[in-house]
Amino acid sequence: MTTRLFVLSAVSGFPAFSGFSAVSGFPAVSAFPPFQVIFISACLPGSFVKIAVCLKRTPDSESRFKIAANGAAIDESGLKFDIDDFASYAVEVALQINEKQGPGETVAFAVGPDAVQETLRKAMSMGVDRAVQLKTDASTYDGLAVAKALAAELKAGGFDLILFGKHAFDTSGGIVGTATAELLGVACVTAASKLEIANGKGTARRELEGVAEIDEFALPAVVTIDEGIARPRYPSLKGIMAAKKKPLETKPAQLGQPRVTVKGMELPPDRPPGRIIGEGVAAVPELVRLLRSEAKVL
Amino acid sequence: MPNILVFAETRGSALRKVAFEVVSAARALADANGGGQVHALCAVPSGGAALAEQLGKHGADVVVAVEHPAFANYARESVAATLAERARSSRYRAVLVGFSAQGRDLAPRVAAKLDAPVAADATEIRIAGDSVVVKHPVYANKVIATLQLDGPLVVLSTRPGAFPAKESPRTAAVESLAPASDPGSEKVTVKEMQEGGKGKIDLGDAPVIIAGGRGLKASENFKLVEDLAAAFGNAAVGATRAVTDDGWRPHSDQIGQTGRQVSPQLYVAVGISGAIQHLAGMRSSKTIVAINKDKEAPIFKVADYGIVGDVLEVVPALTQAVREAKASG
Numbered sequence: 001m002t003t004r005l006f007v008l009s010a011v012s013g014f015p016a017f018s019g020f021s022a023v024s025g026f027p028a029v030s031a032f033p034p035f036q037v038i039f040i041s042a043c044l045p046g047s048f049v050k051i052a053v054c055l056k057r058t059p060d061s062e063s064r065f066k067i068a069a070n071g072a073a074i075d076e077s078g079l080k081f082d083i084d085d086f087a088s089y090a091v092e093v094a095l096q097i098n099e100k101q102g103p104g105e106t107v108a109f110a111v112g113p114d115a116v117q118e119t120l121r122k123a124m125s126m127g128v129d130r131a132v133q134l135k136t137d138a139s140t141y142d143g144l145a146v147a148k149a150l151a152a153e154l155k156a157g158g159f160d161l162i163l164f165g166k167h168a169f170d171t172s173g174g175i176v177g178t179a180t181a182e183l184l185g186v187a188c189v190t191a192a193s194k195l196e197i198a199n200g201k202g203t204a205r206r207e208l209e210g211v212a213e214i215d216e217f218a219l220p221a222v223v224t225i226d227e228g229i230a231r232p233r234y235p236s237l238k239g240i241m242a243a244k245k246k247p248l249e250t251k252p253a254q255l256g257q258p259r260v261t262v263k264g265m266e267l268p269p270d271r272p273p274g275r276i277i278g279e280g281v282a283a284v285p286e287l288v289r290l291l292r293s294e295a296k297v298l
Numbered sequence: 299m300p301n302i303l304v305f306a307e308t309r310g311s312a313l314r315k316v317a318f319e320v321v322s323a324a325r326a327l328a329d330a331n332g333g334g335q336v337h338a339l340c341a342v343p344s345g346g347a348a349l350a351e352q353l354g355k356h357g358a359d360v361v362v363a364v365e366h367p368a369f370a371n372y373a374r375e376s377v378a379a380t381l382a383e384r385a386r387s388s389r390y391r392a393v394l395v396g397f398s399a400q401g402r403d404l405a406p407r408v409a410a411k412l413d414a415p416v417a418a419d420a421t422e423i424r425i426a427g428d429s430v431v432v433k434h435p436v437y438a439n440k441v442i443a444t445l446q447l448d449g450p451l452v453v454l455s456t457r458p459g460a461f462p463a464k465e466s467p468r469t470a471a472v473e474s475l476a477p478a479s480d481p482g483s484e485k486v487t488v489k490e491m492q493e494g495g496k497g498k499i500d501l502g503d504a505p506v507i508i509a510g511g512r513g514l515k516a517s518e519n520f521k522l523v524e525d526l527a528a529a530f531g532n533a534a535v536g537a538t539r540a541v542t543d544d545g546w547r548p549h550s551d552q553i554g555q556t557g558r559q560v561s562p563q564l565y566v567a568v569g570i571s572g573a574i575q576h577l578a579g580m581r582s583s584k585t586i587v588a589i590n591k592d593k594e595a596p597i598f599k600v601a602d603y604g605i606v607g608d609v610l611e612v613v614p615a616l617t618q619a620v621r622e623a624k625a626s627g
Contacts (some may be wrong), residue, residue: 059437063557067441074313087557138371141417144398144414149408172418172438174402176406178403180407181408188407207550209398210550212550213371261445261446262446267440268435268442274588274600274601274605277605284605284615287603291587298624
């Protein structure tokens, strides 16, 4: 039986997040009191937290990209793929929550062709318990279609928390997590840079333009994860070995007819080559002159 | 003639710059297709009608004012439900929101409610027969995708800065609309807003950005960057990831692939080597100035004007020169 009541942090200290340093992964972790966990199994026999983490497989962001011969995709030859950066933060957050609070389960999901199995194994080597591939022929830019496939699968999963990266490096839209929450009818906080789960409730911080918003929400919930929240761990050798034996289920994705299709891809126009106008303080008057007369920004 | 519904983003009861951009984008899209109407929906605690003049000036024909005290903050579920209900109740070709923090959250919610195809962060939009075609920078701006959305109603978010606010004055009619759900009782509630500092210009709104990197050598030297920003008067301060990771500046100041992506009129890179991840966040700036001691630094490959030198010497001299230039008009 899944219950949603558990206590994660005795020193909640919100909004200072003083009790959350272990998960937040900030450099000054040691300066904060240790992360404390009270798991009240006596009150809630069988209490168990189920977390889903939805992943994407994306190419290394430092790659130089070329356009494929069909003009509507990137050329994937020679590219290295891995868990998308933001999704890897989400994996780390899920693992830390379940490590701190006692028995629970973390399940990774990915929508895509068989290549995503490697990505799911990587998540399992980090500590995720099992994985589900929702199989498609190719990746798609129809975020709502992907959300529908995920929502159909997650609906009966009994998850307390469903985590996503705030967006993926490739499609850069940030659509899937929020749309999945909407389809499931659960609470949704996007781009959380801090997250605390306690007493069946969540508290998250979002960085908006020039201000930070502190949100409270009930579980179950979808949270999409921003950078800075947690540094993803490297899989240990033991983790890599264990991941080979963990269950990875493959099911067809219910994507439907895609309504967003890629018609073309191109590289952005190059900037004119850079120009060094001089050295040291002596070059400042010339810079000011150019900013005034040429760039007209002063 | 397609009518377009836009979400006019506010903070409190004040319109944000992105609201004018998205109204201008909708106006241009309607005009390019025979001149449909632009309806701008705003969700504010009070004073919705007072926004009609500014929105009309930028091309809105109708302002849909949704008022409730709980709209003092972003009541996301109610805003999404109200925008979706309005989109359903009338014949619109597209719903447009800005790709701001709020718009990123809002657009997918509305699309899911309407079961409408959705694309994010558009830099160009055109209607082509039964389809809507957008350009969307992907792979952290290293590739531009052209996407086709098929459906009678689509949801789009527009990249801030890609559709400059333009005047197209008219007198906007004001309609008031009740929220489609109670914004005072949501699954997610805003407990607190923490201001980033009084009078601080946001990176997305600033025409000038002064950004600092590791070349400043120490946290306290960031003062030089702040001083230069103050000399310009209309400048915001940004930072590289190395600097925010080290805690010299807050994470929210980070410019780059995983931080903010900006395109100001002038970007001054101070002590920034120009890692590819940083360039991904600023290379579309109109004019780029770089000051760095290493003349081989990659930032000089994109800088319109580079100065090779010690930032601790060059930046104070530049600050002084900018102050003098500003003083002389």
